[in-house]
Amino acid sequence: IISVLFALPSLLSVRKISPLNAIRLSFEKSGSKFDPLTWLVYILMAAFVVGFTHLQMKTWVQTLAFTVSIGIAFLLLIILSKLLMFLVKVLLPKSSSYLWRQGFANLYRPNNQTLMLTVSIGLSTLFIGTLFFVQGILMSRVTLSSGSNQPNMVMFDIQKTQKVRIDSLTKAFKLPLMNQVPVITMRIEEINGKKASVDTNNRRAYRNEIRATYQDSLTAAEKIVDGKWIGKIKPEETVYISLDQRYADQINVGLNDKILFNVQGMMIPTVVGSLREVNWSRMQTNFRVVFPAGVLEEAPQFHVLMTRVPNSELSAKFQGEVVKNFPNVSVVDLDLVLKLLDEILDKIGFVIQFMAGFSMVTGWIVLVSAVLTSKNQ
Template sequence: MLFLKKIFLPLIYARRDMRAGLKGFYIFLACLVLGVGAIASIQSLSRGLVESLHHDGRFILGGDIALRTVYTPAPPEQVRYLHDHVGPMTTVIETRSMARTTDGKRSTLVNLKAVGVFYPLYGALKIVDEKGDIIKTRSMQDLILQNVVGGRENGIWGALVDSGVLARLHLHLGDWITVGKQRFQIHGIIAREPDRAADVSLAIAPSMIISDAAFPSTGLDTLGSQVYYDYKVIVPGIRTFADVRKVEKKIENRFPHAAWQGRDFLTAAPRLNHLVDILTLFLTLIGLTTLLVGGVGISNAVRSFLETKLPNIATMKCLGAPDKFVFRVYTLQVFFLATFGIALGLGAGVFVSKLAGSFLTAKLNLTDQVQIYPAALLLAAAFGYLTTFCFSLWPVGRAVRVAPTDLFRDLVAPKDQRPALNVILWTVIAAQALALLTIGTSSDPHLVVWFVAGAIATFALFYGYAALMKGAAKRVHVPAAPELRMALANLHRPGNISSSVILSLGLGLTVLVAVALVRFNFIRLITDDISASAPTFFFLDVQQDQRAAFAKMVESFPTAHDLKMLPSFRGRVIAVNGVAAAKALKDQNDAWVINSDRGFSYTSALPAHSQVVKGKWWPADYKGPPLVSISTEVAQAFDIGVGDKITVNIFGEDMTATVANVRKIDWASFTMNFAITFAPGVLESAPATYLSTVIVAKGKA
């Protein structure tokens, strides 16, 4: 009640004073609409995409849980256990391969998926003809299994392909396509693939679906080939994370040393989730930057508005109105106008998020779950209000601070005046609340702390620079040039706007210059610095028996040089110093080390663009206990160094090696480097595929 009594009369005066309209506040509103709208749209879109991923989790994953092995399929005993004791299941085999026309003249990279008879367990595969009409006369399995003529299989395997495959190879339905050693007849076009978003890394190429019964005939399942075997299971009654953990624990207890990696429908697309988190963080910071830069515009708009209200303020003070009363009147006006601007910004944010959400979910084959999220809108509104008060309390407090006679004198001879101490205190509190809200709602507080510190430093820098400029202008005397003398005097006279102008221009130009410099330096890094050492071509999955022929073919081109080949294995980090990798991880931001299978290699020579920062590189003729070299990123993830033990699983076998050294790798060089590299003597007997890079003379590729 006491609060209502205090604001009731100021509220009446504020309402009456606002009848004059929004003159002078259009910039104020524009700043709020842009900043709040950006944050509201980003937060709503992010939340909507996450909701879409959760809603479609079972369709994306293709089951309630999925267990994956690399290189080799799971042992039959494990597969039988899943089917008999966990739930109905299907097998999906995935790899990347080159699809060719039968004459060998055209080829394209495809994401090859070999599926079982129950695929997909969830969702539906939409198959269309070249006109876009859904094929209803034949089932998916009928389209990819061998055709049957007169009760006998005629040896013709069918395939379903993405429309991009047809476009790149200039093919049509009914034409033939070759993958590995096997020919397939194209029977349909994939219009919707329910589990397409599950693995972003494999989704870089158009899809091709065949039967798992046809996969061995391609010859792509040789030991060492990078093939993923996914066992997707429906678990009756599973709903919550606790249910998921119960099932996972049951499987772990039965097969404690199994080489597979598990996923569940609640985290069906971890890489896509991580990508959404990163984009949300950076786009929110961009929106907040817009709001902070606009905050200077808010301050200038409030100051200009109050200058037009000086007669009103003087009149109220002459009639006995105390400073607090006048302060409440104009703070309420700022609040009402801020509410109007924030409401417009929230409306714009909802509209943009719905528009962008419809587009993105359609591209990702997700159900559009983007809607109005009160929490996201409240967060954007909180940023808007805190920014408004942070930048408007000072000019309001300054205007109500002076005496009535000074206010009338301000019309011809303005004088500098600071707000009351309590106004300064509330301004500081608003700034601190804005900083804490930014840090507290971020997915990466460490990064945002630097952002907040940078924002504070930037404001302080330009305010300090403005003070120096005004001080210098005050000390400069130009007796022979009256125009210049008057111009310099106006820079430091009482009531000058030099600080606001310098801050406004400085912040705006800082953002523009920062964006331009980042863009220029990134382009220069790609086109100049990287191009000097970066390979022209990368070749994947070169088989051991193809090495000599491949090298001979490359050497036959006079413009090709610097051929490099390294063995490549896929596996997982499973333990560090005897502790499970998930528990040994120090920071979840480094979970990329354990979230999926990683590439490993072995070499006797220190890889190019690597620098040993701890320990020593092993001799070229090293023969001894297993040693491993790790990157600084892996060392940081587990807080380990020279002498520590790391255990990896490759081809279902656990291998423990001692860390011999830590390397700083220049990943921007785009040359072959592995975060974890073994010394000779450990992996030579294991079947490997080879990665190869070739540099071709500029303009000769």
């Protein structure tokens, strides 16, 4: 579709060319330049770019930001091209040799392609640079996730009665207990006294189950951005919970809003006491909802344990012992996942480099073709 739209302006301009214009000199004026159909095509091109961008990004803020940024880059390249032609025309010394004067004069001669080439090469360079930038971000995240101080094995569905024995088995293999947290399943029953049947504008909050935890302190991946963190409470005190900031925005709640949770049949009233910024890229357990200690200790729960295994041989032995003694516990070797992800990113990097090289070769072919065409005119 976009190829057809970009080709239409040239095709539409042909329809108004009379046979007599074919033998006229190219520097003669062609009459009125305003063409409603051409401008309609330009509008359709812009609408297609906006629509396709929104289809990929899903949010209008990011869509408009990307589209406006591309438009600004496009205008800056046009201004740069016009400025280049003006400076060459004004500043080129008349005492220069014929070869230099003729070469630079071609930048602003009639029917020159300076504007088109400047914009094309500039936008191509911009997008190629963006591709390499994205590749670098992805590679750095994988490198960070697979660092020597990050866990590479996770065990979940550990029951309360199995927790001590799992800890002992892990220590017997001389493996560190890097992250160990309880997980409680619950649902939101009411928000500020409104149930799902009444709160029609916020049904997303009631639809899915929530995996929450309780802890008395923040982790390295969490930072309070609003409100006050309360890590522990006494019985009969108000339960102040902490929400992930993005999750709070999604369900349209803020500080001091009241949320009633259904913890597998037991209703627990809470108040939003703080909002957290969570680094979800860290290789550890993170939660959208965090309760203070002293509330959910007796609720039905399972535990998640994360550790780091130094090599694949020890990993295989440890997994075998876990499966043998605790058949209900699931074990995930994150090293295998990270290696697979690393291989995928290597292939993506190769594709990016190939596309960048292909674009550069294509650009040089277009440039040489334009030079040869102008040389033979």
